[in-house]
Structure formats: C-alpha cells, structure tokens
Amino acid sequence: MNPLAAQPQQTPPTLRTRGGAPAVLTARAEPILWLTGAALTACLAMIGLLLGLIAWNGWITFWPRPVMRVQTPDGARMGEVTRQERYRPVTEAETVTNRLVRRRLLRTGNYELSGTHFHWISDEEIVPDSETHPEWAIVVERLAWGRFYGTPTEFRVENRPVAAEPAAVWNAFERYHSEVRARWRARRALEKDDIGHVNAALERERLRLREIELRAGPQSAPYREAAAHYAEIEQNLQKEFQRIRAEIESLDRENARFTIVLTTAEGRAQTLPLADIVRAYPANRLSFRDRVRIYLARWVEFLTDEPREANSEGGVWPAIFGTVVMTLLMALVVAPFGVLAALYLREYARAGPMVSAVRIAINNLAGVPSIVFGVFGLGFFSYTVGARIDQLFYAAKLPNPTFGTGGVLWASMTLALLTLPVVIVATEEALAAVPSSMREGSYACGASKWQTIRRIVLPRAMPGVMTGMILAMARGAGEVAPLMLVGAVKLAPELPVDKSFPFIHLERSFMHLGFHIYDLGFQSQNSEASKPMVFTTTLLLIAIILLLNLAGVRIRQRLRQKFVGSVF
Amino acid sequence: MQHSTPTQPLTPRAGEQRLGSRLAAIAAGQEFPTEVHPELARETISLAIENFSLFYGEKQALFHIAMGVPQGKVTALIGPSGCGKSTLLRSVNRINDLLDIVRTEGDIKLNGTSIYAPEVDVIELRKRMGMVFQKPNPFPMSIYENVIYPLRIDGETNKRVLDEICERSLRGAALWDEVKDRLHESALSLSGGQQQRLCIARAIAAEPEVLLMDEPCSALDPIATQHIENLIDDLRGSYTILMVTHNMQQAARISDYVAFLYLGRLLEYGPTTTIFQNPHVPDTLDYVTGRFG
Ligand SMILES: Nc1ncnc2c1ncn2[C@@H]1O[C@H](COP(=O)(O)OP(=O)(O)OP(=O)(O)O)[C@@H](O)[C@H]1O
Ligand SMILES: [Mg+2]
Numbered sequence: 064m065n066p067l068a069a070q071p072q073q074t075p076p077t078l079r080t081r082g083g084a085p086a087v088l089t090a091r092a093e094p095i096l097w098l099t100g101a102a103l104t105a106c107l108a109m110i111g112l113l114l115g116l117i118a119w120n121g122w123i124t125f126w127p128r129p130v131m132r133v134q135t136p137d138g139a140r141m142g143e144v145t146r147q148e149r150y151r152p153v154t155e156a157e158t159v160t161n162r163l164v165r166r167r168l169l170r171t172g173n174y175e176l177s178g179t180h181f182h183w184i185s186d187e188e189i190v191p192d193s194e195t196h197p198e199w200a201i202v203v204e205r206l207a208w209g210r211f212y213g214t215p216t217e218f219r220v221e222n223r224p225v226a227a228e229p230a231a232v233w234n235a236f237e238r239y240h241s242e243v244r245a246r247w248r249a250r251r252a253l254e255k256d257d258i259g260h261v262n263a264a265l266e267r268e269r270l271r272l273r274e275i276e277l278r279a280g281p282q283s284a285p286y287r288e289a290a291a292h293y294a295e296i297e298q299n300l301q302k303e304f305q306r307i308r309a310e311i312e313s314l315d316r317e318n319a320r321f322t323i324v325l326t327t328a329e330g331r332a333q334t335l336p337l338a339d340i341v342r343a344y345p346a347n348r349l350s351f352r353d354r355v356r357i358y359l360a361r362w363v364e365f366l367t368d369e370p371r372e373a374n375s376e377g378g379v380w381p382a383i384f385g386t387v388v389m390t391l392l393m394a395l396v397v398a399p400f401g402v403l404a405a406l407y408l409r410e411y412a413r414a415g416p417m418v419s420a421v422r423i424a425i426n427n428l429a430g431v432p433s434i435v436f437g438v439f440g441l442g443f444f445s446y447t448v449g450a451r452i453d454q455l456f457y458a459a460k461l462p463n464p465t466f467g468t469g470g471v472l473w474a475s476m477t478l479a480l481l482t483l484p485v486v487i488v489a490t491e492e493a494l495a496a497v498p499s500s501m502r503e504g505s506y507a508c509g510a511s512k513w514q515t516i517r518r519i520v521l522p523r524a525m526p527g528v529m530t531g532m533i534l535a536m537a538r539g540a541g542e543v544a545p546l547m548l549v550g551a552v553k554l555a556p557e558l559p560v561d562k563s564f565p566f567i568h569l570e571r572s573f574m575h576l577g578f579h580i581y582d583l584g585f586q587s588q589n590s591e592a593s594k595p596m597v598f599t600t601t602l603l604l605i606a607i608i609l610l611l612n613l614a615g616v617r618i619r620q621r622l623r624q625k626f627v628g629s630v631f
Numbered sequence: 632m633q634h635s636t637p638t639q640p641l642t643p644r645a646g647e648q649r650l651g652s653r654l655a656a657i658a659a660g661q662e663f664p665t666e667v668h669p670e671l672a673r674e675t676i677s678l679a680i681e682n683f684s685l686f687y688g689e690k691q692a693l694f695h696i697a698m699g700v701p702q703g704k705v706t707a708l709i710g711p712s713g714c715g716k717s718t719l720l721r722s723v724n725r726i727n728d729l730l731d732i733v734r735t736e737g738d739i740k741l742n743g744t745s746i747y748a749p750e751v752d753v754i755e756l757r758k759r760m761g762m763v764f765q766k767p768n769p770f771p772m773s774i775y776e777n778v779i780y781p782l783r784i785d786g787e788t789n790k791r792v793l794d795e796i797c798e799r800s801l802r803g804a805a806l807w808d809e810v811k812d813r814l815h816e817s818a819l820s821l822s823g824g825q826q827q828r829l830c831i832a833r834a835i836a837a838e839p840e841v842l843l844m845d846e847p848c849s850a851l852d853p854i855a856t857q858h859i860e861n862l863i864d865d866l867r868g869s870y871t872i873l874m875v876t877h878n879m880q881q882a883a884r885i886s887d888y889v890a891f892l893y894l895g896r897l898l899e900y901g902p903t904t905t906i907f908q909n910p911h912v913p914d915t916l917d918y919v920t921g922r923f924g
Contacts, residue, residue: 500768503726507843508781508833509758518784523771625817626771 114605121602124595125361127354130200130212130346131169132328133184134193140182141200141212141328142171143346145591152187168591172203172210173327180209181591196347199229201325203335203343209372209592213325216332221320232323233345236337239321243337250314257307265300268293277458365599370554375583375593379600381558385471385551385573386607388559390540392475392569393482397535400479401486402521402528408487409494410516422491429484437545440477445469445549465570469550471559472569477549478542482535489534493527494520526623533615540608543577551578553586576604653914657894665697666911668901671888674701677871678723678841683737685715685722687730692718694895695737700841700888705863705872707882707903709919710892716875717765719892720843723873724760725753742840758785761834765846767826769818774810777818777829781837796836804832805862824855831862835870842866844874848881860885879919883907891915 132141147167166185174180203211215232217224220239226232275289318338326332341364344357368378412418449466457465466472497520505515543551552572559571580600587593653663676699685693692715700706708716718727725746727733739746746756758781770777778797779787787793797814801807806828810821818829827847834842844863848856863885866872876882882889882903889906891899899906899915910916 498768500764500766501770503729504762504764504768504770504830504833505780506729507724507726507757507760507762507764508784509754509837510780510784511754514784518772518780519770627819 117598117601117605120595120598121600124599125358125365127202127344127346127349127357129196130202132193132195132197132200133169134190135184135188136190137188139193139328139330140169140171140184141197142169142182143202143212144168145170145181145595150185152185170210170592171328172212173333174208176327176331176333180589198347199233199345200347201233201343202346203325204341204376205335206339206341206371209376209589211325211333211335213327213333215323216326217324219322219324219334222322236323236343240337240340240343243318243321244341246314246318247338250311250318253307253311253314258304261300261304261307265297268296268300274458366603372589375587375589375596379574379576379579379603381555382574382576382579382600383603383607384558384560385555386540386576386604387611389471389475389478389546389573389575390536390611392471393478393539394532394536396476396479397482397486397539398528398532401483401531401535402490404483405487405490405494406516406521409491410512410520425484425487429488432544433481433542434544434548436477436481437548439480440473440545440549441469444473444476449473469548469552469572470570471550471573474546474550474573474575477545478539481542481545482539485535485538486528486531489531490524490528493524493530496527497523522622522626525626526619529615529619529622533612533619536611536615537608540611541577541604543575543581546575546578547581551575553578553582576600576607580604653898653912654893654917657896657898662694663896663898665897666899666901666915667698668899668905668911670902670905671699671701671900674699674704676700677702677742678873679740680719680723681738681740683719683722683739684735685718685727686734688732692895693722696892696897698890698897698900700871700873702871703868704887705867705874705885706888706890707886708873708875708890708892709877709879709882710898711918712877714892715895716892717845718895720762720845720873720875723841723843724757724762726757726762728753758837759839760841760843761837761839763827763830763834763842763844763847765849767823767830767850769821769826769829771819772817773815774818774821774829775814778832778836780833785837800832800836801829803835803862803866804828805858805865806832822855824851824858827851827855828858828862831859835866840871842870842872842874844872846875846877849877856881879907879921882919891918893918 128143130141130143132139144167147165149163149165151162152164164185164187166183169182169184170180171177171182172180197214199214201211201213201215203213205211215229215236216227218226218232218235226235272286272289272293275286279285315338319336321337322334323337323340324332324334342357342360344353349357365378366383367380369381370379371377408418408421412421445466445468449464449468449470452466453464501519501523502515505519510518550572552574555572555574557568557571559568559573560566561568580597583593583600584590584597657663678700680696680698680700683693683696684691696719708719710716721727722735723739723741723746727735735747738748741756741759745751761781770780772780775797776783778800779793782793782796798807798811801810806825809825810829813820818826821829827850831844831847848859851859860881863872863874867885867887874886876886886903888901889903890897891906891910891912893914899910899912901910906915907919910919916922
C-alpha cells in the first residue's frame with residue numbers, strides 16, 4: 064500500500080475542547096455540545112451580519128458610480144443608479160399583473176430645475192435602446208442644491224467663453240478649479256476665524272460694559288468712562304471688520320469671474336460658478352485609479368469637513384470632535400466619583416443591610432432608561448445648577464443663557480451619572496480582588512488605612528477600574544436619547560474647544576455622531592441621499608467607540624503588567 | 632529517636648503523666664500551667680506576653696498565653712496546624728485587629744510599653760515591628776519602592792537616606808547582589824525566594840525592635856530556604872526574632888528558644904537544645920520527634 068495515501072486516514076478530524084487528548088468529533092459530541100455550539104454560532108452570525116451590513120453599506124457610499132442616461136416619455140434623465148428593485152406594475156387594462164418589472168432609482172440631482180433629487184425609472188417606460196453612458200457626463204458636487212448632472216458645453220472667464228468643446232471645457236475647469244477653491248477656503252477662513260475674532264472681542268467688551276453698568280449703575284462715572292472706552296474700541300473693531308469684509312469681497316469678485324455651463328439631459332443649459340463646486344468628475348471616463356482617488360478624497364472630506372445641505376453632504380468633523388470630547392469629559396467626571404463611591408462602599412462602610420441596600424440601588428440605577436437621565440440632566444444641571452451659575456457669573460449675558468441650557472459639560476455629567484453604576488460595580492469588584500496579604504503587608508509596615516489604599520490597593524485595583532471605564536465609555540459614547548435633551552444639536556459649527564479665549568467652551572452645545580445618525584435617518588428632507596450617509600456615519604461611530612475601547616484596553620494592559628504581574 | 636527516654640521533669644505533676652497523655656488531657660478540657668525553663672529568667676525580655684487570650688467571635692483561639700521573648704534571640708513557635716501560632720504572632724503587631732470579630736484579653740508589652748492599652752496608636756506601634764508572611768507579598772511597585780515602603784509612608788523624602796537604607800536592607804536580606812542592577816523593575820518579576828528575601832528587606836528597613844516571621848520558608852525551595860536561614864542567623868543579635876515554623880530541623884538549626892503551642896495553650900517554652908533533647912513535658916518530645924498524631 065502507498066504510505067502517502069494511507070496518511071490522511073490516520074488523522075481523522077479532531078475536536079479540542081478543554082484539555083485532554085484530542086478526540087474525534089463524534090466521540091465527544093454530547094447533545095449539549097451541539098446545542099451550545101449552535102447557540103454561539105447563531106450569536107456570532109448575528110453580530111457578523113450586523114457589522115457586515117453596516118461596514119459594507121458604509122464603505123461603498125463614497126465610491127463614484129457611472130452615470131446613465133435614458134429617454135422616457137416624460138423626458139430624458141441622467142444620473143447615478145443608487146438602487147433597484149422589482150415590482151408588479153398596475154396598468155389600466157389589468158389591475159393585478161404577475162409580471163415582475165425592474166425599476167431603478169436614479170439620482171438625477173439638478174434640484175433647482177426639477178424640484179427633486181431622485182427619479183424612479185421603470186424598465187417599461189424606457190424608450191427602447193435609449194440607455195447610454197454619455198462619455199462627458201459630469202457629476203458636480205456643490206455647496207448648495209445638492210449634485211448636478213450634465214455635460215459641459217462652455218467655460219467662461221468674465222463672461223467670455225474660453226472653451227466650448229467638452230474636452231476643452233473640462234481642461235479649463237481642471238486648470239482653474241483648484242485656485243478658485245483655494246481662494247474660497249481663504250475666504251471662508253476670513254469669515255469664520257477673523258470675523259469670529261472681531262465679534263468675540265466686541266462681545267467681550269460689551270459684556271464688560273454691561274457688568275460695570277450692573278455694578279455701578281448707568282449714571283455713574285465709571286460707567287460713563289467705560290462707555291466712552293467701549294465706543295472707541297467698537298470703532299476700531301468696526302474698522303477691522305470693514306477691512307476683512309473688503310478682503311472677502313475682493314476674493315469673491317476674483318472667484319466670480321469663473322463659471323462653467325453644463326447642459327442637462329433635457330438640454331437646458333445651467334451656469335455654475337466655479338466657487339460653488341466642491342468636486343466634479345466625468346463619471347464615465349474615470350480609470351480605476353481616478354475612482355480610488357475620488358473615493359479617498361470623499362472620505363477625507365467626510366472626516367475633516369463641516370456638514371452642508373442639512374447634514375446630508377459634506378463631513379462630520381464637528382460630530383466626531385463632539386463625540387470624543389463629550390466621552391472623554393464623561394470619563395473624567397465618572398472616574399473619580401465612581402472610584403470614591405466604590406472605595407467608601409468597599410473599604411469604609413460597615414457591611415450591613417444599609418450597604419446592601421445601597422448596592423442594590425446602584426445596580427438598579429444601571430437599568431433605568433437613559434432618557435430618564437436626560438430629563439434629570441435638563442432639569443437639574445441645565446435649569447437649576449446652570450441657571451444659578453448664570454446668575455452668579457454670567458449676569459451680563461442674561462437673558463441669554465450660558466450654562467442655563469444644554470451644553471457639552473452638562474451632557475458629559477448626565478452620561479457620567481448614567482454610567483456611574485458600571486464604574487462603581489467594576490471598581491468594587493476590583494477592590495475586593497486585591498489579596499488581603501498585600502493589605503496586611505502594608506499594615507504590618509505601619510501604614511495607615513488611607514496610605515494602604517492609596518499606595519497598594521488602588522494601584523492594584525486600577526486594571527479593574529479601567530475595565531469599568533471601558534464599559535462606561537462604550538455605553539456613553541453610543542448613547543443618544545439623553546443627549547437630545549442636554550445639548551446635542553443638529554448643527555453646531557463652533558466646536559467646544561477652539562482657538563478663541565478661553566479655548567475650552569464647556570457651555571457650548573455640540574454635535575454628536577449618534578444624534579447625527581438619528582438626524583440623518585429621520586429628520587432629513589433629502590432622505591434618499593442621506594440614507595447611505597447613515598450607514599457611513601454609523602460605521603464611523605462604531606470605529607470611534609472601538610478606538611476609544613482599544614485605547615482603554617491598552618492602558619489596562621499596561622497597568623496590569625505594572626501592578627498585577629504573576630506571583631511566581 | 633535516640634531520645635526515647637525523657638529526663639526527669641522539673642515539675643512533679645508532669646511526671647505523673649503517661650507518655651502523650653497531656654495532649655489528650657488538654658483536648659479533653661483539662662488545663663496545665665506552662666512549662667517555662669529557668670534559662671529564660673536570665674534573658675532580657677523584649678516582648679512580654681502577659682496572660683493573653685484571643686477570641687474569634689465565640690471561638691477562643693489563644694488561652695492565657697504567658698511568655699517573654701528574649702532580646703536579640705531567635706524564638707521559634709512550633710505546634711500542630713491550627714494551634715494558634717499565626718494568631719499569636721499576628722496579635723503582637725495587632726494585624727488581627729483588622730478583623731471585626733477578634734476580641735482579646737490580657738496584654739503584650741514591647742520593651743515595657745503596652746500594646747493593647749486603649750490609648751496606644753496602633754500605627755506607631757507597628758512601625759516598631761517588622762513582619763514577614765508565609766507567602767511572599769511584595770507590593771505592586773518597584774523593588775526599590777518595596778524596600779523603602781515603611782520610610783515612604785513615614786514621609787521620608789531624602790533620596791540619599793532612602794538609597795542608603797535600600798542598599799543596607801537589601802544587603803541585610805542577602806539580596807543586594809542579585810537585584811542591584813534592576814532596582815527599578817517591578818518586584819513582581821522576582822522569583823519566589825527573591826520575593827521573600829525582599830519582604831525581609833522591607834521588614835528590616837525601618838530597623839524595627841522585633842521581627843515577626845510566619846513560616847517564612849514554607850513556600851521556598853531548599854536553596855532559598857538556606858539563604859533565609861543564613862539571613863536569620865546573621866540578624867540574630869541585632870533583632871529580636873519571633874518566628875513560626877513547621878520544620879523541626881529548621882527550628883533546631885536556627886532558634887535559640889522554642890515555644891510549643893497546642894490547642895491555643897503554651898505547653899512548654901525553653902532553650903532549643905533542651906526542648907529537642909530532653910524536654911520537661913514528654914508530649915513535647917513526642918511532637919518534636921514526630922511521634923505525635
Ligand atoms: N479569621 C479567623 N476567623 C475564625 N477563626 C480563625 C481565623 N483565623 C484563624 N482561626 C482559627 O484559629 C485557630 C488558630 O489558627 P492559626 O491560623 O493561628 O493556626 P496556626 O497555628 O497558624 O496553623 P498553621 O500551622 O496551619 O498555620 C484555628 O482553629 C483557626 O481555625
Ligand atoms: Mg499559620
């Protein structure tokens with residue numbers, strides 16, 4: 064017999080369960096093994112399906128697709144196929160048919176002309192053989208009005224046509240577009256940062272004046288002095304403001320010289336200023352590398368830019384930033400409170416019915432619906448504590464609330480309250496797991512209780528505390544309901560941390576990815592266009608939570624190596 | 632078993648007992664006074680245990696223990712498992728206080744000052760003693776920090792003083808050469824024997840008056856045990872050492888005095904050679920020669 068052929072029979076499939084020698088699968092298979100295995104498989108499959116669906120839909124959103132043109136009885140349509148389905152058409156002759164017909168959802172854009180972003184195109188209504196992929200179909204992403212689909216027919220500089228052939232027009236566009244965009248970005252920076260600075264300075268002076276007025280009265284000498292000073296400053300700032308405006312206008316004038324004329328599928332010509340165009344590409348002429356470039360550029364825009372078009376286009380940078388800042392702030396608040404509470408419960412409180420009751424209460428706190436915390440946060444933090452802070456420190460600004468409304472600080476504190484039980488329970492467990500031999504060793508050295516806790520027990524329990532923090536951050540970062548009450552908003556162009564004094568603005572409302580998903584999915588007027596963004600944003604939220612957790616796990620690993628180690 | 636014939640006991644009553652019968656009598660509830668050998672009267676007593684009893688809740692673990700631990704000598708506590716050796720040792724530095732259920736009677740005096748008087752500051756008291764536990768219990772910090780822990784908690788910050796004490800203690804614990812290049816590595820990376828010597832270094836860092844050791848070698852291999860025994864030998868004279876051991880050879884090798892505990896009672900207490908060769912109570916000989924049980 065051939066020894067090589069015999070070999071496979073000598074190693075039948077084996078199954079390794081815990082320990083023991085490897086055994087043939089059937090030799091070990093008690094029914095319960097199949098049952099537990101099947102349950103685990105089902106769980107994994109569900110999680111895999113969930114993540115897979117989000118990942119797939121999230122990844123493909125930005126991939127540039129070809130542009131299709133069809134002729135229908137209602138006119139010609141041109142756009143990208145976003146999805147397709149089969150349906151049973153209902154005609155006058157037959158009310159119920161058994162035919163299945165395909166229809167495709169075409170993103171046709173050109174909202175200012177057609178009043179809609181999408182068209183359903185049924186295969187039945189297409190004029191035969193009219194489906195083409197025009198070589199020079201251009202997809203234009205704009206600052207406003209959504210996308211535009213058309214073929215280039217003219218490029219103008221100062222109203223004089225400089226190119227008329229599609230290829231020539233496209234060349235001209237590519238030549239001028241980046242410089243126009245650069246000017247546009249400069250203009251936006253001027254408008255946002257410089258004018259923002261001027262406004263902030265003016266507001267500061269106004270508040271200072273108002274404070275003096277509140278303190279000394281409007282007739283007093285100090286007030287009159289301050290008012291004169293204020294008028295002077297205001298004049299200076301006004302001058303500065305005029306200078307910036309003039310600069311902006313000159314940039315705008317320069318940009319307004321360049322326009323491109325596109326002709327829609329129906330033959331209507333539309334003039335688009337170059338400055339309004341974020342990105343444009345000839346969808347049917349792209350090589351694979353071009354597509355990858357556009358895909359990546361869209362991701363970069365998504366991750367770093369501000370949203371436009373009611374959040375359905377542009378980026379989510381403010382939401383990413385808001386989510387991370389809010390979560391970290393929450394961790395910062397919940398960590399000391401949770402650890403101190405757990406310390407008292409485990410180390411100082413005398414075991415008894417009282418402590419047990421407190422423990423049960425804490426555990427149940429974890430089961431309270433999160434919206435309840437939102438209501439509490441709004442009622443207590445914003446309306447009570449915040450209003451009081453406003454009265455004491457921001458009286459000059461009243462009746463405009465500063466802390467007396469939702470904001471990133473109150474949101475973090477609300478979520479800290481929400482995640483407190485997780486941290487307390489994890490910390491208590493970690494404290495209980497510190498070997499008593501270590502405590503005794505410390506006491507035997509003459510350490511006091513607090514010295515023992517601070518130097519021995521807490522460091523040793525730190526990895527366990529980190530576990531609690533990881534769980535808390537995962538829960539906190541994904542929570543949306545309470546945030547809607549305490550400060551997450553649809554659009555907050557001002558980040559909670561920025562370059563203007565005092566740099567950290569904890570009273571500001573903020574954007575949050577979870578809330579952003581909700582807003583895209585349920586509140587958007589252009590729901591078809593925002594649907595893919597829902598998946599992409601969800602993917603991003605998952606990625607961020609994952610990243611925060613990985614950071615936590617790494618810290619925990621470090622702590623573990625440092626403080627726990629192996630005994631022998 | 633060359634000591635099969637016990638010498639004439641000092642107390643007349645002990646002679647009336649049959650071999651091994653006193654242990655049975657104690658188990659049956661009878662009480663006997665402790666056999667304290669006269670040699671102890673000539674020693675300076677550092678730690679005086681006076682009529683000390685201890686209760687874990689309802690259960691009494693120590694019964695009227697009275698013994699003086701001599702200054703600068705090594706005193707070994709022996710006895711079968713559960714007889715209260717650890718309890719007695721832990722009573723000396725009041726580590727037992729950490730348990731809510733513990734109640735004590737009588738007193739222990741450290742060089743004349745009462746340990747159990749109500750006005751005593753336990754923390755200050757513990758600083759005058761060092762303790763080494765059965766299982767090495769290094770703290771989760773560097774070797775260096777472990778050794779100087781007693782000084783750190785005392786607020787000592789002078790780096791020169793700390794360095795000096797660290798080196799002196801590690802040398803004292805015969806560990807210096809092995810760790811001098813890795814002082815700032817985690818103490819948990821040391822081997823079991825090294826960890827135990829580290830714990831000894833920690834115990835002697837603050838130059839305590841008394842060193843308490845609870846089976847310091849029970850988790851160690853023979854070589855590490857040899858190290859520790861040599862170490863105890865070196866420490867003899869400068870420290871008053873009270874140690875628990877289950878190893879009779881060890882007790883015979885390194886201790887100056889031996890106290891034999893049984894069921895919470897101190898049965899016999901005397902110089903090591905006498906206890907091992909011709910103790911006054913026959914039962915002690917049974918125990919130390921392994922005929923007990
Ligand atoms: N925390 C405690 N609670 C209640 N009883 C205890 C406690 N610790 C010890 N005991 C009891 O006190 C008695 C003496 O225990 P101890 O630990 O002092 O014995 P030991 O002589 O050190 O024994 P071993 O040689 O096994 O270490 C034992 O009967 C034990 O069950
Ligand atoms: Mg013991």
